[in-house]
Amino acid sequence: MAKADFKVPELQEFIEVPLLEEGTMAHSHPFHSKPDFQEPLGYPGELVENWEEKAIEKMGDLLGKYRSFQVFLDSCVKCGACTDKCHYYLSTKDPKNMPVGRQDLLRKVYRRYFTLPGKYFPKLVGAVDLTKDVLDDWYSYFHQCSQCRRCSVFCPYGIDTAEISMAAREIMDSIGVGQKYCNEIIAKVYKIGNNLGLPGPALADTLEGLEEDVYDETGVEVKYPLDQKGADILVVTPSADFFAEPHVDGLIGYGKVFHEAGVSWTLSSKASEAANFGMFIGSYENMRRISLRIREAALELGVKRIVMGECGHAWRVAYSFLNTLAGPFDFLDPNYPVPQHILEFTYNEIQKGTLKLDKSANDDKVLTFHDSCNVARASRMGPKPGGQFEIPRAVIKAVCNNFVDMDADTIQEKSFCCGGGGGLLTDDLMELRVKGAQPRVTALKNAMDDSGVTHMAAVCAICKSQFTKVLPYYGLDMDQIVSVHQLVSEAIILTGQKSDEDEDGEDED
Amino acid sequence: MTVVFALLFYAASIVFVAGLGYRIYRFAKAPAPLKIPTTPAPVTEAGVVLRLFREVVFFESLFKATKWTWIFSWAFHMGLFLVLARHLRYFTDPVWTPVELIQFIGKYASIAMVVGLAGLWGRRFLVDRVRYISAPSDHLMLILLLLIGLSGMTMTFVAHTDIVLVKAFFRGLMTFHLNPLPADPFLIIHLLLVAILMIVFPFSKLLHAPGIFFSPTRNQVDNPREKRHVAAWARKLEET
Numbered sequence: 001m002a003k004a005d006f007k008v009p010e011l012q013e014f015i016e017v018p019l020l021e022e023g024t025m026a027h028s029h030p031f032h033s034k035p036d037f038q039e040p041l042g043y044p045g046e047l048v049e050n051w052e053e054k055a056i057e058k059m060g061d062l063l064g065k066y067r068s069f070q071v072f073l074d075s076c077v078k079c080g081a082c083t084d085k086c087h088y089y090l091s092t093k094d095p096k097n098m099p100v101g102r103q104d105l106l107r108k109v110y111r112r113y114f115t116l117p118g119k120y121f122p123k124l125v126g127a128v129d130l131t132k133d134v135l136d137d138w139y140s141y142f143h144q145c146s147q148c149r150r151c152s153v154f155c156p157y158g159i160d161t162a163e164i165s166m167a168a169r170e171i172m173d174s175i176g177v178g179q180k181y182c183n184e185i186i187a188k189v190y191k192i193g194n195n196l197g198l199p200g201p202a203l204a205d206t207l208e209g210l211e212e213d214v215y216d217e218t219g220v221e222v223k224y225p226l227d228q229k230g231a232d233i234l235v236v237t238p239s240a241d242f243f244a245e246p247h248v249d250g251l252i253g254y255g256k257v258f259h260e261a262g263v264s265w266t267l268s269s270k271a272s273e274a275a276n277f278g279m280f281i282g283s284y285e286n287m288r289r290i291s292l293r294i295r296e297a298a299l300e301l302g303v304k305r306i307v308m309g310e311c312g313h314a315w316r317v318a319y320s321f322l323n324t325l326a327g328p329f330d331f332l333d334p335n336y337p338v339p340q341h342i343l344e345f346t347y348n349e350i351q352k353g354t355l356k357l358d359k360s361a362n363d364d365k366v367l368t369f370h371d372s373c374n375v376a377r378a379s380r381m382g383p384k385p386g387g388q389f390e391i392p393r394a395v396i397k398a399v400c401n402n403f404v405d406m407d408a409d410t411i412q413e414k415s416f417c418c419g420g421g422g423g424l425l426t427d428d429l430m431e432l433r434v435k436g437a438q439p440r441v442t443a444l445k446n447a448m449d450d451s452g453v454t455h456m457a458a459v460c461a462i463c464k465s466q467f468t469k470v471l472p473y474y475g476l477d478m479d480q481i482v483s484v485h486q487l488v489s490e491a492i493i494l495t496g497q498k499s500d501e502d503e504d505g506e507d508e509d
Numbered sequence: 510m511t512v513v514f515a516l517l518f519y520a521a522s523i524v525f526v527a528g529l530g531y532r533i534y535r536f537a538k539a540p541a542p543l544k545i546p547t548t549p550a551p552v553t554e555a556g557v558v559l560r561l562f563r564e565v566v567f568f569e570s571l572f573k574a575t576k577w578t579w580i581f582s583w584a585f586h587m588g589l590f591l592v593l594a595r596h597l598r599y600f601t602d603p604v605w606t607p608v609e610l611i612q613f614i615g616k617y618a619s620i621a622m623v624v625g626l627a628g629l630w631g632r633r634f635l636v637d638r639v640r641y642i643s644a645p646s647d648h649l650m651l652i653l654l655l656l657i658g659l660s661g662m663t664m665t666f667v668a669h670t671d672i673v674l675v676k677a678f679f680r681g682l683m684t685f686h687l688n689p690l691p692a693d694p695f696l697i698i699h700l701l702l703v704a705i706l707m708i709v710f711p712f713s714k715l716l717h718a719p720g721i722f723f724s725p726t727r728n729q730v731d732n733p734r735e736k737r738h739v740a741a742w743a744r745k746l747e748e749t
Binding site for chain 2: 063064066077079081082095098149160284319320324339383413
């Protein structure tokens with residue numbers, strides 16, 4: 001079991017709603033950004049002098065720009081429907097981690113400066129001045145929201161705390177209070193092209209290595225092309241897919257699927273990153289700038305289609321925002337949606353029967369599926385609502401014999417976040433991440449005990465990294481989290497593949 | 510008394526209509542620059558209308574969230590709806606047939622309304638999480654609504670007031686004529702509180718009523734790949 005300098009919550013039999021305990025997570029906050037990471041994003045390097053005034057001004061600006069922000073701040077009736085829905089509240093008991101508690105940190109300032117009762121009767125409506133203490137609370141608790149939208153499913157007005165925390169982060173950035181993790185990464189994307197700061201040549205090396213690995217294993221020359229002009233499909237995938245485990249096994253799977261489907265594809269060194277942390281910090285401008293790289297890469301390479309790899313928030317930005325931010329994509333083949341998800345592609349190939357699959361290759365596992373928040377509650381796959389739940393499960397079932405869902409209250413639209421989304425996947429928030437995973441891990445553990453589940457598949461780079469890191473804190477094994485395309489990769493029998501007798505016995509599970 | 514209440518109701522009506530109108534204008538004017546429906550979401554306009562209908566009439570999301578809050582809240586709102594519809598008889602002459610038809614049930618709907626309110630108020634004390642998020646205004650709003658309901662019920666079930674005169678008073682207001690209002694204590698309390706409610710409405714969380722229709726997570730069609738969705742201020746970024 002991994003060691004922690006904080007108390008790892010004990011897994012209970014059920015996901016219980018605790019009595020609240022004030023201030024348990026007041027100490028939690030991520031490292032502050034530095035001027036070097038602030039300025040490339042268009043933000044002041046450090047706290048500006050008249051920050052109170054500037055923050056209120058920015059709030060006013062956002063109220064006029066985002067209907068969601070205005071409507072959500074005005075509409076809450078404090079009914080309490082959301083109070084037991086956030087994984088961070090359930091695991092930390094801190095009432096400021098209840099969705100409404102979090103929103104109110106900002107709402108009470110909104111009321112003070114933008115509503116009549118707040119101006120004249122602040123105590124009555126719980127309105128407060130924007131002070132340094134309030135700002136510190138904002139910094140702490142708006143970085144304890146993974147923007148997973150679970151609360152928005154249950155709110156009778158559809159209030160989405162993610163929108164509020166995005167706005168709060170945008171306000172804080174605008175006065176020079178940025179978060180290091182997100183802003184450093186965005187600065188890196190602008191400078192090098194991806195979150196990990198992998199330059200083009202390193203990328204080419206990595207991909208060549210993958211080609212060799214796949215050749216050694218299968219005897220088939222599966223290509224992992226980079227910057228190949230004239231390819232049909234541009235694949236944009238989170239950079240973790242290039243080397244992190246289990247992500248890279250997913251990337252190997254994409255290549256095998258494309259190979260068998262007989263389409264030409266390429267990755268791009270310019271758009272070597274599907275992730276778009278501009279969303280986490282609530283910045284339309286940065287999100288747009290990051291998105292435009294994909295457009296430029298598609299134009300330069302002359303591709304006909306864009307396919308996104310397994311990533312949660314990246315799929316949200318791609319599915320829900322890309323066309324708006326970086327469209328129109330009228331230069332691409334109109335017969336395909338822009339963009340497509342790799343799972344939509346693979347699913348279609350399975351339907352067409354182009355893939356030869358041996359389900360028994362995954363017989364050493366009993367799978368369950370973790371619905372990643374942004375895929376489940378902020379996007380779609382396929383033509384029908386809910387396709388984002390059905391398509392991944394259909395693909396898993398097509399490549400595995402053993403599949404069991406977790407408790408119905410913890411999957412699909414009610415899925416519990418991994419605890420590391422929304423720009424919180426950083427070591428300086430380890431306590432929050434471990435605790436936040438508790439509801440999901442509880443459901444997983446129950447599925448293990450009740451149904452013999454051994455592995456949990458995910459379609460999000462953040463989920464995969466997060467679980468790999470936090471499962472050991474709960475006494476589970478980091479290898480229990482797998483990529484969906486890793487399963488596809490295991491099951492697929494490539495045309496001309498050598499029989500796999502020679503690799504029997506070295507199975508690592 | 511008559512003059513005071515006549516002026517009060519004119520003022521309350523003006524604040525209510527103008528204030529609410531302004532707030533709705535604010536909601537409508539702010540663009541929704543990105544597609545953010547909570548998915549799975551409808552892929553057609555008709556589907557969105559249906560989703561909002563389920564939300565407004567059945568409180569679908571709240572039902573998913575917590576059954577206790579749902580039952581109290583739904584009883585209160587549906588009771589209120591029938592009670593308000595019943596009150597239309599004070600403003601129409603002849604009384605519309607549907608309003609005639611609900612007179613009887615509307616009478617008892619007030620019980621559902623008051624029980625619902627009491628339940629919702631109880632949660633503000635009994636559930637620690639709801640207690641934590643309740644500001645004084647949240648309690649006051651429930652007290653206000655409860656007193657309106659109870660004073661009204663008193664007149665319906667216990668101490669009747671002269672409703673013919675009440676009707677004449679309000680019909681008179683509609684045509685700018687002053688007709689005497691009965692100086693009945695329950696009526697005075699009832700009307701005073703209603704006027705306060707109307708005045709408070711545009712400045713309070715009662716904005717959830719129009720808010721739901723403007724909520725982007727509920728009112729957007731899930732079609733971002735098919736249609737671009739660029740707000741005016743965002744289009745300016747494209748021009749630079």
